[in-house]
Amino acid sequence: MKYGKIRIEDGFLVFTRHMMINNLPCKDIVWAYMRKEGADEGDDRQLSVNYLVIVTRRKKRYKFDMTEKEIHECIRILKILNPDMATGFPKGGRISLHSLPNTRDLGAIVTADDRHILPRRLLRSGELYHISESDKNRLREEYNLKTVIDLRSAEERKCKPDTIIAEVEYYHVPVVDEDVQVISNREQFVKMLAGLPDDMEEYMIRQYRNLCMDQLVLKQYAKFIDILFRQEKGAVLWHCGTGKDRTGIGTAFLLSLLGVEEDVIYEDYLRTNRYMEPKLVYMQRLVQTWPEADEKMTEKLPIIYNVKEEYLAAVFETVKKTYGSMEKFFQTVFYLKPKMIEEFRNKYLI
Known part of the structure; x- marks a missing residue:
């Protein structure tokens, strides 16, 4: 031929x-x-x-x-x-799935030493509860999906369990297993919005900062990295609810570990806003039709579907202040020595 x-x-x-x-x-x-x-x-x-x-x-x-x-x-x-x-050459872009708006392939993202992440190996996503049959088949057949890591709490999983995909191994690594509000109906959604503070940006910065100072949370992220370290073939997909906060922090740690520069990590993190925009617009219009919802609730909706650079900046600043550098953070928290880090990079970079 x-x-x-x-x-x-x-x-x-x-x-x-x-x-x-x-x-x-x-x-x-x-x-x-x-x-x-x-x-x-x-x-x-x-x-x-x-x-x-x-x-x-x-x-x-x-x-x-x-x-x-x-x-x-x-x-x-x-x-x-x-x-x-x-x-393919996805460069961290969205996989065009019908039922999942924020599922992305980190493949082709470039590192500081001019290597690239291999496509169809590392996939970040939101929950898989509503995944369609055709999207399941595509992830399994085209992306050779072998492992799913669920970062949600036990209660979240109970409310919206992952749809099982044949021949895929599932891991439950709850980053936060307490104080996560599970929203399963309109009443709970309105109650959650009403309970959010008016200064949402400061609230989220504080939440992100607290997450990366919590040793139990960091232990879970270490488990997440360990699963990736032990992966031999096929793609790994990790997710939380919308795929922006717990998934966003975990992905930032991963990209930094692979040697990706911070400005590129921020670009990947902020892509959530583009991919979740249709969902945000839909929910804003829907909430406006609810008689029990007020204007402030509508203004708070972006916190559920959007991210800001300042949130992730709080993570990097806190980690570097606490550990001195990202390299020392990986050695102390993830137990990865320089030789192991290079082995990890050789697994996913070309």
């Missing part, structure tokens, strides 16, 4: 480099994705070229120009020959 200037024969990717024929075993490819260079920019039109990018276990990168159709077909065949191969 020929695609552009390469062909696939007997489990090998065959191509010519420096006047020599190369036979790359398809099993040695760890990541394949399409890259587009050049674009139409007004009257100054540039040639747009599609490339197939191949990354090997030895961290070698090859780039082949071909049509978009050829790239998709080539990746499809390579995936059949090597099911463990990562594909």
